[in-house]
Amino acid sequence: MEILRASVGLLAGLLFGFGLALSGMMDPARVLGFLDVAGAWDPSLAFVLAGAVAVSALGYLLVSRMRKPVLAQRFEIPRNRPITASLIAGAVLFGIGWGLVGLCPGPALVGLTLGLPQVIGFVAAMVVGMLLHRFTAAASGR
Amino acid sequence: MSTFLSALAGGALIGTSAALLLILNGRIAGISGITAGAVMPLSRDTPWRWAFLAGLLLGPVLYRLAFGAWPVVQLDAPWSLVVLGGLLVGYGTRLGGGCTSGHGVCGLARLSPRSIAAVATFMAAAAGTVFLVRHGGW
Structure with a gap:
């Protein structure tokens, strides 16, 4: 099972990496152009998230009818915990770093x-x- | 291919990757979480993480085979910003429990309120940062 799960990991990583390369997200100059709403805004990268969320949502729809994943004992999906200060603080710090470099x-x-x-x-x-x-x-102590 | 079409197609492949990992392995395709779990494991559950990262690195090689050129990467930021940005992205994604993939692709797909809040926050923070850098006279 471990080797099968690792093979799935490799394939999923390859698809993810190729998808990122194809999408234009690898180019910090384009990402900053997408984030520059007040400048010469390049909205094309919004389609990356739109396409990814749409297909991934189909996956979740399918999974909601499955008792367990094909190659593992259970789904490890985050529980819907409350929105905390550290969630927001972390997102702010990440956003600043993303906006500074574009990666x-x-x-x-x-x-x-x-x-x-x-x-x-x-x-x-x-x-x-x-x-x-x-x-x-x-x-x-956390 | 137009930039819109390649963005949409690339996104669909990323979504397919996330769906495969979920249906077969029962796991979320969150890059920051997978990386953190591979670099500093809390459990023995690491082989698929390393395999995923290896596949990720092979992505541009497949792109090169398909299109005959490497994908474009233009990074003009000075070193000080590169290092500061990297530190903030690493620390922030762990504190906030995810990045563009875990909260963005996977979290939005299952309509998680936490992820919707995180995505709205980091998009606003990133756009605000770009605004200050480019138009704020920094």
């Missing part, structure tokens, strides 16, 4: 393949940020 985690990782020094530096800093959160969360 979010998926396009940044996929961009590693092209070997640009800035993309590699961004991913390194991103992993440090994740570790920082892990340590501060552990220190505060």
